[in-house]
Amino acid sequence: MEQRNLIMAVVASVTILLGWQFLYEQPRVEKEMAARKAAQIEATKNKPVAVPGQKPATSNGQGPTVPSPTPQTMVPSVPGSAAQIPTAPVVGVPVKPSGPSRASILQKAPRVQISSDRLTGSIQLKGGQIDDLVITNYRKTLDASSPAITLLSPTGAKNPYYAQFGWVAGNSSVKLPTTETVWTADRTTLSPKQPLKLSWDNGQGLKFNRTITLDENYMFSVTQVVENNSRKTITLYPYGLVSRTGTPETLGFFILHEGLLGVFNGQLKEVDYDDVQDAKTISQRSKGGWIGITDKYWLTALIPDQKADTQTNFRHNLQLKKDKYQVDYLGDPKVIPAGSSGYVSNQLFAGAKEVKVLDSYEEDLGISRFDLAIDFGWFYFLTKPIFYVLLWFADHIGNFGLAILLLTVLIKLVFFPLANKSYRAMSRLKQLQPKMTKLRDRHKDDKAKMNEAMMKLYKTEKVNPAAGCFPMLVQIPVFFALYKVLFVSIEMRHAPFYGWIQDLSAPDPTSLFTLFGVIPWTPPEFLMIGIWPILMGITMFMQQKLNPAPADPMQAKIFMFLPLMFTFMLARFPAGLVIYWAWNNILSIAQQWVIMRRMGVKVNP
Numbered sequence: 015m016e017q018r019n020l021i022m023a024v025v026a027s028v029t030i031l032l033g034w035q036f037l038y039e040q041p042r043v044e045k046e047m048a049a050r051k052a053a054q055i056e057a058t059k060n061k062p063v064a065v066p067g068q069k070p071a072t073s074n075g076q077g078p079t080v081p082s083p084t085p086q087t088m089v090p091s092v093p094g095s096a097a098q099i100p101t102a103p104v105v106g107v108p109v110k111p112s113g114p115s116r117a118s119i120l121q122k123a124p125r126v127q128i129s130s131d132r133l134t135g136s137i138q139l140k141g142g143q144i145d146d147l148v149i150t151n152y153r154k155t156l157d158a159s160s161p162a163i164t165l166l167s168p169t170g171a172k173n174p175y176y177a178q179f180g181w182v183a184g185n186s187s188v189k190l191p192t193t194e195t196v197w198t199a200d201r202t203t204l205s206p207k208q209p210l211k212l213s214w215d216n217g218q219g220l221k222f223n224r225t226i227t228l229d230e231n232y233m234f235s236v237t238q239v240v241e242n243n244s245r246k247t248i249t250l251y252p253y254g255l256v257s258r259t260g261t262p263e264t265l266g267f268f269i270l271h272e273g274l275l276g277v278f279n280g281q282l283k284e285v286d287y288d289d290v291q292d293a294k295t296i297s298q299r300s301k302g303g304w305i306g307i308t309d310k311y312w313l314t315a316l317i318p319d320q321k322a323d324t325q326t327n328f329r330h331n332l333q334l335k336k337d338k339y340q341v342d343y344l345g346d347p348k349v350i351p352a353g354s355s356g357y358v359s360n361q362l363f364a365g366a367k368e369v370k371v372l373d374s375y376e377e378d379l380g381i382s383r384f385d386l387a388i389d390f391g392w393f394y395f396l397t398k399p400i401f402y403v404l405l406w407f408a409d410h411i412g413n414f415g416l417a418i419l420l421l422t423v424l425i426k427l428v429f430f431p432l433a434n435k436s437y438r439a440m441s442r443l444k445q446l447q448p449k450m451t452k453l454r455d456r457h458k459d460d461k462a463k464m465n466e467a468m469m470k471l472y473k474t475e476k477v478n479p480a481a482g483c484f485p486m487l488v489q490i491p492v493f494f495a496l497y498k499v500l501f502v503s504i505e506m507r508h509a510p511f512y513g514w515i516q517d518l519s520a521p522d523p524t525s526l527f528t529l530f531g532v533i534p535w536t537p538p539e540f541l542m543i544g545i546w547p548i549l550m551g552i553t554m555f556m557q558q559k560l561n562p563a564p565a566d567p568m569q570a571k572i573f574m575f576l577p578l579m580f581t582f583m584l585a586r587f588p589a590g591l592v593i594y595w596a597w598n599n600i601l602s603i604a605q606q607w608v609i610m611r612r613m614g615v616k617v618n619p
Contacts, residue, residue, distance in 0.1 A: 119170045120146055124196070126210055127203045130228055133365065137204065138168060141193040142212055142224060144234065145169065145176030147364055149312070156508055156516055165312055165364055173260035177314065177362050179224070179236050181250040184347065188248055189216040197224070206230050219244030232365025233375060239357040242350045249349050252358040254316040255342035258307055259333065261287050265310060270502060271389045274328045274341055276305035276315075282386045285328050290339065296328040303382050305341045306363070311504040313387050317361035318343050320380050366504050369401060389502050396495035401503055408509075414518055415511030418590050422597050425492060426605070432488060437606045440561050441613045442477050493595075500588040511593065515546070518590035522546045543585045546592045551581030553599035560606050 125136035128147065135147040147166035154160045166175050181190055191197070197212040204210040204226060212224040221241040228234055242248055264272040264287070274285040278300035285296060305326050306315025318324045322345055329340040350356040361379065365371075367388050376384040390397040403424065407417035426433070449471060457464035472478070500506050506519040514524055522544025524530045527537045530545060555577040584592055 114170060116164075116167055116171045119168050122170075126199050126201070128228065129203055129205045130230065132231060133228070135166065137210070137226070139197045139199060139212070141178070141195060142180075142191070142197050143168070143176045143178050143193070144226075144362065144364070145174070149232075149365055152311075152366055152504075152507075163312065163366075165314065173258070173262075175256075175258045175314070177254070177256050177316070177364065179238060179252075179254045179360065179362075181222070181238065181240065181252055182344075184249040184251070188220070188250075189218050190250075191216075191222055204228055220248070231368075231371050232363055233379075234362040234364065235359065236362060237357060237359045239355055240348070240350055241355045242352055245352050247349060247351045249347045250356065251347050252345040252360070253342060254318065254360055254362070255340055256307055256314050256316060258314075258339045259336055261337045261339075262309065267501075269389075269391060269498065270310060272309055273307070274305075274339065275308055275387070276300075276326060276328075276341070277303040277383045277386060278305075278326065279303065280382055282383065287337070287339065290328050290330045291337065293328075294330055298326050300324055300326055302380075304363075304384065305343055306387070307339065307341060308367070308387060310502065311367055311507060312365070313363060313367050315363040315387065316341065316343055317363065317379070317381055317384075318345060319359060320382065322346055368504055369398075369405070389498075391495075391498045391502075393491050393495040393498065396491055397498045400492070400495050401499045401505075404499060405505060408505075413511065414506060414509040415515065415590065415593060418518070418594050419597050421496075422594055422601065425489075426598070426601050429489060430605075433602070433605060434609065437609045438613070439478060440606070441610045442475070444561070444610070445613070446471065446475060446477065496594060497587070497591050500590045506588075506590065509590075511589070515589050515593075518593075519588050521586045522589045522592065539586065540582065543581060544589075546589055546596060547581050547585040550584065550592050550596035550599065551577045553596050553603065554580060557599050557603050557606070560603065560610065 120136065124139040125146070126139065128135040128137065132149065132151050133147060134150055135144075137144050138146070145166055145168040147164075149163040149165055152163045154163065166177070168174060168176060178193075183190055191214050195214055197214050200211040200213075201208060206228055209225055209227040212226070214222045216222070219242065221243065223239040223241070225237045225239075226234060236254075238252060240248075240250060262272070271284045271286070273287045274290055276283055278298050280303070283298070285293075290296060301323050302318070302320035303324075303326075304315050304317045305328075306313055308315075324343040324345050326343045327341065329342070331338050345358060348356040348358065361381075363375070369385065369388060372385045372387055375381050385398070390401075400421070404414065404417045404421055407420045408414045411417060411420070450468065453467045453471065454464060457467055500519055507517070509518045510516045511518055515522065521542065523542075524544040525537055525541060526543045526548060527533075527541045528535060555574075558573065558577060584595065
């Protein structure tokens, strides 16, 4: 009977994995491939157009002329037109590691400094790019002297990463600001209390103004105004882009997305770096939403006017054998009659993915599903509430580790009726073990009769052998949701507990094989079995001893080996998760012990 249950458990696990693959992953991949194919077919329908400064190859009088796509020009499609509109050229090309340092590059061009409690950096006046940004309230490691997180870097640095806004025209004769344009600034520093105004006159009757503001967190607001003092009506298209050179190192975990992403028409779309490398360009129209590039904890995202229709693109090309990624959007055309002006307002988020901050932007600025920048995963409906409960506890007691312990108690209370039912069922099975052993001995040569006798015993004693498993299955989504909280939320990063646990989002740093620091050597990763994983394994073993043991000696040995296996498996999980599991085991042992005593079941095996 127990062997059949073990086989059924294995089959159920495989069924879940295959079901996930064929019912969710495969349809998602097929849908993305179909979308890419449709985008490629649509792109082939675009007619050739003239190149500025050259004789046009064709002209229909309906759309603007554009340069041919090159490694230095990314081109989003123009809505409602067979032609294309170029974005501004990409600034420079990647340089070799032996090139100039980031600091020396920042000194070459005139800049306006960025200064706030959370961000420092600068805006390059040549081109008006936001290309120098440091997140001052986060550091690379726990060491207080560790450097702060550098998010954006200028062209010419090892891996340029920057944001750019501007206009493109439907008429190539209109002189527009480019990456070579030097803007005039009205001040030397941009801060939350000091907005920055940039201006440039094209000498043909058009004056371009750009006002940039920064809030107390990580949001830039960019308002672009064009004053048309010429004698003719002009049509301009606003754009924004984020460009990143070099493929960053990613964790490669299937539960975490790092790469290009956005929300389009209320739906989240995630594109891995290797996916956009294959597709080259992935385009989509959307009303509102946002588009950006994300790391595990950091995000750079463009937020166009939430009421406007935009054409968005994920792009990839190669420059000097280095990958260049770009996300961009192109807004609806702005028709500006002679003697009037036109404007557009957009936002740029560049900073840490803090849940409360993203939620406030979603609510205050009306940004569609901005919280999905954090990969809360499939169990979003559990993960985010669990995070807020943890955050509430931590805010009131001042420690995320204690908050995890309190959350565990709360979860135990929620599942208390189910757990009681489970423990009563297992206690009843433990009471029946002598009878079950006799039946096995009596029918040891006839498995069919033995199973028949066992089922009759279960029916007579009104015991369901599977009743003890259901509560554990119900709690699996909660466990996985808590794992996601510990793994993806920046609030858990570098959050200390007590003693040697100084980062709940990282594994226990101690190891049994160094005698917890006595022996000065670094063992292989799989031998990094810390104190908390050992405690978790011990509590799991103790809890197992309270349950009825399988009669089959081989199966009993396998089950006895499970705590050791889980100790090795979970040793490199976040310490906060291992603490949760160990504490949950202790509470379960206490609850089960009380129930067994009340039912008169012998506690000691």
